[in-house]
Amino acid sequence: MTDAQIPPTTAEELRAAILARYDGLSKRLQQIARYVLDEPNELALETLAVIAERSGVQPSAIVRFAKSFGFDGASQMQRLFRDGLLSGHAALGYSERVRNFSRAVDNSAASGGAELLSEFVEGNTIALQNLPQTVSDADLTAAVRLVEACDTVFVVGVRRAFPIAAYLAYSLQQAGKRTTFVDGVAGLARQQVGMIRPEDLLIAVSYQPYAEETVHAVEAAATRGAPVLSISDSLVSPIAKPATVTLQVRESEIRAFRSLSASMCLAQALVIGFAFEASRKEDAKNRRKR
Amino acid sequence: MTDAQIPPTTAEELRAAILARYDGLSKRLQQIARYVLDEPNELALETLAVIAERSGVQPSAIVRFAKSFGFDGASQMQRLFRDGLLSGHAALGYSERVRNFSRAVDNSAASGGAELLSEFVEGNTIALQNLPQTVSDADLTAAVRLVEACDTVFVVGVRRAFPIAAYLAYSLQQAGKRTTFVDGVAGLARQQVGMIRPEDLLIAVSYQPYAEETVHAVEAAATRGAPVLSISDSLVSPIAKPATVTLQVRESEIRAFRSLSASMCLAQALVIGFAFEASRKEDAKNRRKR
DNA sequence: TTGTGAACGGAAATTTTGTTCCATAGAACG
DNA sequence: CGTTCTATGGAACAAAATTTCCGTTCACAA
Incomplete structure (x- = not known):
């Protein structure tokens, strides 16, 4: 040689x-x-x-x-x-890249956090790019079907998951779906979920450490025979196991703060997927009438 | 076994x-x-x-x-x-796979709702990448300073901006900042903002069409001499004009629905920027004590 | 509290894997 | 035709991996 x-x-x-x-x-x-x-x-x-x-x-x-x-x-x-x-497949590099990224952030910590924003942009970009890896089109389609099929959507999510749940509740409502946001105001969360029926749907959002209220809500819904759509960070989380469909999101984690951009993106895709299907059906109906 | x-x-x-x-x-x-x-x-x-x-x-x-x-x-x-x-991966060679990937993204615009997710991922990725163009490091640093300097943070945001505001309120609280979320429960929004003092800070989040409640809150805070940090989609929006510092976010728009991922990312950068500075000061204080 | 059984961690043993070495075959050149 | 240099195959070696084994811990029950 x-x-x-x-x-x-x-x-x-x-x-x-x-x-x-x-x-x-x-x-x-x-x-x-x-x-x-x-x-x-x-x-x-x-x-x-x-x-x-x-x-x-x-x-x-x-x-x-x-x-x-x-x-x-x-x-x-x-x-x-x-x-x-x-x-x-833009896939397995994930952990490796996140590790590298965290290391970069650690280094820049010395610099004073000035370029913090671009570091976040990068981290969240990675998380976004990896989203299709854990959520297949089939999963998303199944989730949209659940939303379409049900009578009323109940949305639950507290703490870190609250913004995502709030977004879902707000925009599903906007999209013309009957929606109840289980917001726990006045401590009525349990009573609200207690009203759920088999023709309804519970959308639960929770990440580690899984909030007790959300886990209870999922169990209550399952007991009452209602389907459950879970958005979570693991397929074996307490809210994923009893779920009819689970969408798994892996967020980027920086300095022990986990992000939410990817979850936000997923929630949006879900809502717009539903809105799109709904409007298509509406069109079909109108065409038939003429 | x-x-x-x-x-x-x-x-x-x-x-x-x-x-x-x-x-x-x-x-x-x-x-x-x-x-x-x-x-x-x-x-x-x-x-x-x-x-x-x-x-x-x-x-x-x-x-x-x-x-x-x-x-x-x-x-x-x-x-x-x-x-x-x-x-x-099928049994394709390398370049073929790359070609397939980009083609899939291109086609998804035309296709039904199946590849919706990748469309979203792409759109939000672009929005994220653009974020540093409208928000400079200096802006972000100024925003962090405002948060550091104030006594209590008030956060307001409704409708589409609600999830972002909720996230800010929750995680600033987690980061050890006295925070009040102006959530308008029981119609008390005006009274809550009416309590603001010059040593406090109002963080307002709003996008077109700007919600009346949020605009009012900003005006009230300005009148009472409190600084205002606005997160908005335009520098000339009603909530940006009276603001002390404005962070401008241009979200991606997909099928007429505007996204929130970039705002989420920005909110996070703000919170963690603050948490980072706070912990650094804490360190310095501890070191001086010995 | 003590006894019992399952689960665990760690190290030893074994198997598998990757690499090196060397004798030989073949080609090129004189 | 012989010499030399390079490439090759195969075996021996070394490294690394996986699996097994055993002493200890942990949880539960008596």
């Missing part, structure tokens, strides 16, 4: 490097190069032995290949593909 | 099995279950040792967890997640 080059840092870079050097490679190395280009997924998550067998070469040849592109070993090359696999 | 069940064969099956059995698991096993549900990607491609460290358990506990779900070992369980990761 006469090469002491610097290794590519992304899967795309490696791809380009392979293409550039392909003609200059030996026969066996070309064979590996083809496999690497054709099956990046295999590269990403199978072991060397498996890759070697599938591509018909020796494990040592793969190590040689990696080294000829400047890597320390084949493992280092694999890491590239694993990272790429995740970021390709 | 009294279980000799058959193991799940797909990641989804496992997910369902975990949810079903979650309550019957021991504390530690629940902890692992949570991690498995929340971070399937990590599960797919990190090693046991790394997963153990990140989730705060012992590697052996993970093996126990896997076995309790009928697997031979943790590796077998990992295979499930790896397969799932691949199937999500």
Whole structure:
């Protein structure tokens, strides 16, 4: 190995490097190069032995290949593909990115918090980008169906979840849905939820640590046979387990303060999804009348 | 391990099995279950040792967890997640995937309500990115100073602005600031604001069309000599003109519905900016005492 | 309080994986 | 035709991972 080059840092870079050097490679190395280009997924998550067998070469040849592109070993090359696999779907990088981000915030803490806003923008952007990862279109559609199908929507959410719940209640009302906001004014929360019927729907919003009132509301609704739509940070949270449909939101966390932008975005998508469906049905009805 | 069940064969099956059995698991096993549900990607491609460290358990506990779900070992369980990761990506090459992604976003504008979520994510991302353009670091710093300097914060905001105001009130309170939320319960909004004094601060949140109550509150505060911090969509809005400091937010508008994610982000930056400054002063005070 | 059983953490043991080394085959050049 | 240099395959080695095992802790019941 006469090469002491610097290794590519992304899967795309490696791809380009392979293409550039392909003609200059030996026969066996070309064979590996083809496999690497054709099956990046295999590269990403199978072991060397498996890759070697599938591509018909020796494990040592793969190590040689990696080294000829400047890597320390084949493992280092694999890491590239694993990272790429995740970021390709904008997915798994999440924890990694959040960790990096928190570190950046820690560093800037010394600077006096002046660029706080842009740091928040970045953190919330990441959380937003990852939202579709935990909430599929199917989940959202199911949630919209629940809202459409029910007679009256009850919305509950306290403490940190209160703004989200308030938004849902307000804008569902605006969208023409009968909505009751279980706001607990005068301590009437239990009585309010006690009125729920099987043809209604309870939308519950809660994050760790799950507020007692909200958990009670969910249980009460379930007991009374009403469907429940939960918006929460975990699929096994107390309000998610009894729920008919759960929408999971992972917010960014900065200095022990968790954000709400992504939840806000989700709540909006839900409401507008409903408004859109409702208006479509209205159109259909009108057309039939003529 | 009294279980000799058959193991799940797909990641989804496992997910369902975990949810079903979650309550019957021991504390530690629940902890692992949570991690498995929340971070399937990590599960797919990190090693046991790394997963153990990140989730705060012992590697052996993970093996126990896997076995309790009928697997031979943790590796077998990992295979499930790896397969799932691949199937999500189809067998396409790299560039194809990227192309598909952008196409999906483009199309969603035209399509029904299915890809609504990604449309929202995109819109709100743009709004977030634009936030630093209308709110400078200097503005934010000035706003934080106002909050620091005052005796009691009054927060007002109704209708669409209500969730933002609610969030501000709640989290400023959490951050140790005396805060009154002018929520207008029992129609007492005017009386509440009537109590404001020059050493207090009114934070007003309002967007077009500006709510009468909020405009009144701002005017009342100004008359009584109290500083006003406005969060609004225009620098010339009725609540911005009399304000001491104004933070301007331009929200994204999607299908005629204006968003709130950027406002949420801004509110958060404000609160945490304050919390940060407050804790720094606290530190300084403590250090002086010794 | 004490006894019993399950759950847990940690370290040891084992298996798997990745890497290195070396003998050999093959090509290039003299 | 012989020498030399490079590339290759396979085995040996080293590292790392996973799994097993066992002493201890914890919770619950007597």
